[in-house]
Structure formats: structure tokens, C-alpha cells
Amino acid sequence: DTGVSQNPRHKITKRGQNVTFRCDPISEHNRLYWYRQTLGQGPEFLTYFQNEAQLEKSRLLSDRFSAERPKGSFSTLEIQRTEQGDSAMYLCASSPSDIQYFGAGTRLSVL
Amino acid sequence: GENVEQHPSTLSVQEGDSAVIKCTYSDSASNYFPWYKQELGKRPQLIIDIRSNVGEKKDQRIAVTLNKTAKHFSLHITETQPEDSAVYFCADHTGAGTALIFGKGTTLSVSS
Numbered sequence: 001d002t003g004v005s006q007n008p009r010h011k012i013t014k015r016g017q018n019v020t021f022r023c024d025p026i027s028e029h030n031r032l033y034w035y036r037q038t039l040g041q042g043p044e045f046l047t048y049f050q051n052e053a054q055l056e057k058s059r060l061l062s063d064r065f066s067a068e069r070p071k072g073s074f075s076t077l078e079i080q081r082t083e084q085g086d087s088a089m090y091l092c093a094s095s096p097s098d099i100q101y102f103g104a105g106t107r108l109s110v111l
Numbered sequence: 112g113e114n115v116e117q118h119p120s121t122l123s124v125q126e127g128d129s130a131v132i133k134c135t136y137s138d139s140a141s142n143y144f145p146w147y148k149q150e151l152g153k154r155p156q157l158i159i160d161i162r163s164n165v166g167e168k169k170d171q172r173i174a175v176t177l178n179k180t181a182k183h184f185s186l187h188i189t190e191t192q193p194e195d196s197a198v199y200f201c202a203d204h205t206g207a208g209t210a211l212i213f214g215k216g217t218t219l220s221v222s223s
Contacts, residue, residue: 042200042213098207104154
């Protein structure tokens with residue numbers, strides 16, 4: 001599969017725990033985005049990387065959230081001290097230009 | 112801030128009918144308007160897009176129209192089939208490297 005890959009597909013955690021998600025973009029796509037999607041809503045932008053540089057962060061990205069793309073290829077999104085309100089689908093998208101291609105997401109459930 | 116309004120939130124049609132979903136955007140700098148189809152538990156998949164220098168684009172049974180003056184764009188699906196049933200999202204952005212702003216989605220149900 002040459003599409004955007006996200007792992008894990010599902011994550012169940014207890015409130016207060018830290019979680020980390022991984023996104024592998026389509027090869028050679030230099031732009032990478034993270035979005036969050038809750039039930040009945042469209043995806044909401046979290047952060048954007050061009051190569052390894054994090055160029056934009058949404059107000060939705062609280063201090064408990066951190067994202068990296070150390071070598072300009074895969075990216076990780078970490079949530080520290082998870083809260084029940086963090087439960088959502090976390091989507092990654094990559095892009096060579098203006099078209100964004102999405103992964104299948106990581107569904108996070110915080111108990 | 113920038114937002115995209117999408118209507119209707121749900122749409123039920125009979126197989127073979129047409130379906131139309133409309134979106135209105137607020138940022139006059141928006142220049143790219145994609146439509147995504149998302150089936151339950153799956154990734155959003157791009158089905159068609161249009162750029163601001165074009166008024167209409169068609170791909171088989173799917174078409175998108177853009178009215179920049181009125182700041183709205185629409186998805187048209189003709190000869191609907193049960194496999195068209197999904198949630199459809201419109202979105203816009205102001206250029207490569209900018210975030211997509213999504214509508215809230217339209218749940219399309221096509222009954223046979």
C-alpha cells in the first residue's frame with residue numbers, strides 16, 4: 001500500500017496516560033498535516049510540517065500535544081496526560097502540493 | 112475566523128436520482144475546493160476538486176460547480192448508486208501548505 005499509513009489504528013488508554021501515534025506519509029510528499037475528527041464533524045486542523053519544520057499549529061493543539069517529524073519523513077503525535085475530551089480520530093494527511101491525501105487515522109479512546 | 116457551512120446534513124435519495132450538496136465559505140482568499148468521501152471507519156478519500164480559476168469540473172457521474180462571487184460551491188452526483196452512500200465533506204484552503212477547513216459533512220443514503 002503506497003498510501004498514507006497510520007499506526008496504531010486504535011488506541012484505548014486511561015485518563016492521565018501518555019500516547020503516541022505515528023504517521024508514514026506517501027513517499028516524497030514534503031508536506032504533512034495532522035487533523036482531529038470527532039463524531040459527526042469534519043476534520044479539524046492541528047498542525048502542519050514542511051519537511052522537518054513545524055510551520056503552523058492550531059489553537060486546538062494544547063501544551064499537552066506535541067508533534068515531530070525529525071527526518072522529514074514519518075511524523076509522531078504525542079498526547080501527554082490524556083483527558084476524556086481527547087477521545088477522537090486523529091488523521092494524518094500528506095501532500096506534494098495543494099492536494100491532501102489522508103490516512104485511515106488512529107482512533108483514540110480515553111477511559 | 113474562516114469557516115465552511117455545508118448543507119444538508121443528511122440526504123436520502125432513491126437509486127438513480129441526483130444528489131446535490133452545497134457549501135459556503137467565508138475567506139475570499141480561498142482558492143482550492145476539494146470534496147472528500149468518507150465511508151464508515153475509512154479514510155477521507157478525495158473524489159473531486161476545483162480551483163478558483165474554474166467554474167465547473169466534471170468526472171463521470173460527479174461534478175463540482177464554483178461561484179466565487181457568492182462564495183459557494185456544490186457537489187452534484189447523478190445516477191446515484193447504493194455504493195455512493197457515505198459521508199461527504201467539502202473543504203477549502205488558501206494555498207499549498209495551508210490547512211483545509213472542512214464543512215461538517217453530509218450523510219448521503221442511497222436506497223435501492
